[in-house]
Amino acid sequence: MVKVYTSSVIDAPADRVWAAIRDFNALPNWHPVIKDSRIEGGLHADRVGCIRNFNLKDGGNIREQLLTLSDFDYSYTYSLLESPLGVSNYTATLKLTPITDGNRSFAEWTAEFDCEPAKARELAELVGNGVFQGGFDALKRQFGGR
Amino acid sequence: MVQVRRSTVIDAPIDAVWGLLRDFNGHDRWHPAVAESRIEDGRRADEIGCVRRFRLAAGGELREQLLRLSDREHSLTYCILESPIPLIDYVATLSLKPVTDGTRTFCEWRSSFRTPPGEEAALAALVGAQIYEAGFDAIKASFGQAPGTRARNPAAAAPRAALPADRAIDCNGIVVERFGGPEVMHWERLSAPPPGVGEVRLKHSAIGLNYIDVYTRNGYYPLIEPPGVLGMEAAGLVLDIGPGVHGILPGDRVAYACLPPGAYAEYRTMKAELLVVLPEDIGDELAAAAMLKGMSAEFLLHRVHRVREGDAILVHAAAGGVGLLLCQWGRALGATVIGTVGSVEKARLARAHGCAYPILYGEEDFVERVMEITRGQGCAVVYDSVGRDTFLRSYEALAVRGHLVSFGQASGPPEPVDIAGFVLKSALVSRPNFGHYTGTASEVRSITDRLFDAIRRGILQVEIGQRYKLREAAEAHRALEARRTTGSTILLP
Numbered sequence: 055m056v057k058v059y060t061s062s063v064i065d066a067p068a069d070r071v072w073a074a075i076r077d078f079n080a081l082p083n084w085h086p087v088i089k090d091s092r093i094e095g096g097l098h099a100d101r102v103g104c105i106r107n108f109n110l111k112d113g114g115n116i117r118e119q120l121l122t123l124s125d126f127d128y129s130y131t132y133s134l135l136e137s138p139l140g141v142s143n144y145t146a147t148l149k150l151t152p153i154t155d156g157n158r159s160f161a162e163w164t165a166e167f168d169c170e171p172a173k174a175r176e177l178a179e180l181v182g183n184g185v186f187q188g189g190f191d192a193l194k195r196q197f198g199g200r
Numbered sequence: 201m202v203q204v205r206r207s208t209v210i211d212a213p214i215d216a217v218w219g220l221l222r223d224f225n226g227h228d229r230w231h232p233a234v235a236e237s238r239i240e241d242g243r244r245a246d247e248i249g250c251v252r253r254f255r256l257a258a259g260g261e262l263r264e265q266l267l268r269l270s271d272r273e274h275s276l277t278y279c280i281l282e283s284p285i286p287l288i289d290y291v292a293t294l295s296l297k298p299v300t301d302g303t304r305t306f307c308e309w310r311s312s313f314r315t316p317p318g319e320e321a322a323l324a325a326l327v328g329a330q331i332y333e334a335g336f337d338a339i340k341a342s343f344g345q346a347p348g349t350r351a352r353n354p355a356a357a358a359p360r361a362a363l364p365a366d367r368a369i370d371c372n373g374i375v376v377e378r379f380g381g382p383e384v385m386h387w388e389r390l391s392a393p394p395p396g397v398g399e400v401r402l403k404h405s406a407i408g409l410n411y412i413d414v415y416t417r418n419g420y421y422p423l424i425e426p427p428g429v430l431g432m433e434a435a436g437l438v439l440d441i442g443p444g445v446h447g448i449l450p451g452d453r454v455a456y457a458c459l460p461p462g463a464y465a466e467y468r469t470m471k472a473e474l475l476v477v478l479p480e481d482i483g484d485e486l487a488a489a490a491m492l493k494g495m496s497a498e499f500l501l502h503r504v505h506r507v508r509e510g511d512a513i514l515v516h517a518a519a520g521g522v523g524l525l526l527c528q529w530g531r532a533l534g535a536t537v538i539g540t541v542g543s544v545e546k547a548r549l550a551r552a553h554g555c556a557y558p559i560l561y562g563e564e565d566f567v568e569r570v571m572e573i574t575r576g577q578g579c580a581v582v583y584d585s586v587g588r589d590t591f592l593r594s595y596e597a598l599a600v601r602g603h604l605v606s607f608g609q610a611s612g613p614p615e616p617v618d619i620a621g622f623v624l625k626s627a628l629v630s631r632p633n634f635g636h637y638t639g640t641a642s643e644v645r646s647i648t649d650r651l652f653d654a655i656r657r658g659i660l661q662v663e664i665g666q667r668y669k670l671r672e673a674a675e676a677h678r679a680l681e682a683r684r685t686t687g688s689t690i691l692l693p
Binding site: 059060061062063069070073074077080083092093096097098099151152153154155156158160162182187190 | 205206207208209297298299300301302304306308328333336441443444445448449450451477479480481482645649652656
């Protein structure tokens, strides 16, 4: 099992950051590598069990299923159903925690998955630094942060 | 139970910060409130269950017991055994997390406790400021950093990016200058201001025409004070959102059917709460045609009266916007649908939408026909949006313990009735108000979920009978009031 942990500080209150990211169908609105996204079957994007189907700007297609969504914890968890990455048993959690000192947000994105051992390091780098840190960088551009 | 939580970011690697905090007997080295610390009974400081005794800088003693210590989670939990200040059942956790983006540490201190009555707020503030925030500042100082920016003004902390454009958008819309006929409707300049707290700004793509717009225009319902903009229903694109808006983002396709009026405009700034984000397979025109009438049909058939399989139901104006939906959905629920219509063409349309027995009210007596069709039983429920011309006779068409649902008055308000007379049928009479069934986000959600599902499954075919340009809305009102429209009518900006 490969584990990835990426965290950052976004210079905006958790309510505001959460409003931008809680929509499971809104990745293209804030994440720079996502081209488009839709929820399969016309379900609402906050219905646990719904599947988002999105395309990356470089062409890959990914399907992910929402497993938990909590406005109370500012967090959601999802699993990867299909992707070109070559991983299995992939689940990830995106979570915000308010930083009372300065009214900012602590953002954490974690993932666990299985893959060929030879590819573990490369995939952990891609997920943690590419996807997760890339998303945080975009949020910092949008809201501020360092 | 009082809960206190404070958090900060320390500009040092997590191992360094944890090295400082982990020592349960070392808090006197960094926390300004603690003058001296020792562990009782010669136990080790990382032995779970050990008790530390603080001599406080302000005088007095404090005894705390270590309940949990985790090097893996970088956290420790402890409780107060004895304290000079009344913190009862106090349990606190101090925990760290790495900020991988920069080598920093997120630090959180949280607790829950009880206090003597009335002291909750004061003691919560004391713990938060003098123990936790003062502790954070001391930790930062030991890593050479400036103290935190607590009690920052929330307004000053608001981010600068992502704020909506601060300019109003000029546009046009239909304004009612005073209550009256369609002639009081004028195409005028309007302005959609930047969205405030809880608001969004929309660019309308399609606007629904409803009979309630007529009642708004002529003042029968006091929903606007002229001059005002009509319209309760529309679909469109979210341009920008104000602070505090959840679940809706710029670029979302949304629709609504709610008060206050204001939909007859190219752009609109409004409360976000009752907006519905449209599923991909529900188009804008369909949504503008279906929201208000479809939501009405949903609560009329499922909430005002729960229509059951085998019921005979009578729908007045069966070829109208709500009428066609009641026919289709009623039939899908297993009811025998009887409808009144004004022309052969409308009878055909109603029949095609599930009305088994369309009755031409100009040629046939609908009460007699209902009694023939139901073999003298009458209908379990009558949906009457016609009002004065039909209301009393609708009662005659009811079965014993039937339900007369009056949800409109296209022909004028019903005459006052002698409710005592209803004893002859033990009749139930309802006068549902759209807003009372659709006034909260969760109600709207629950209703539109079932509505969109019915559309998706083909139970409801939403007939867009007419399309008018928004600026020609007065013409659309004339057609609606002259009963010349069929199905839904939409206005296009």
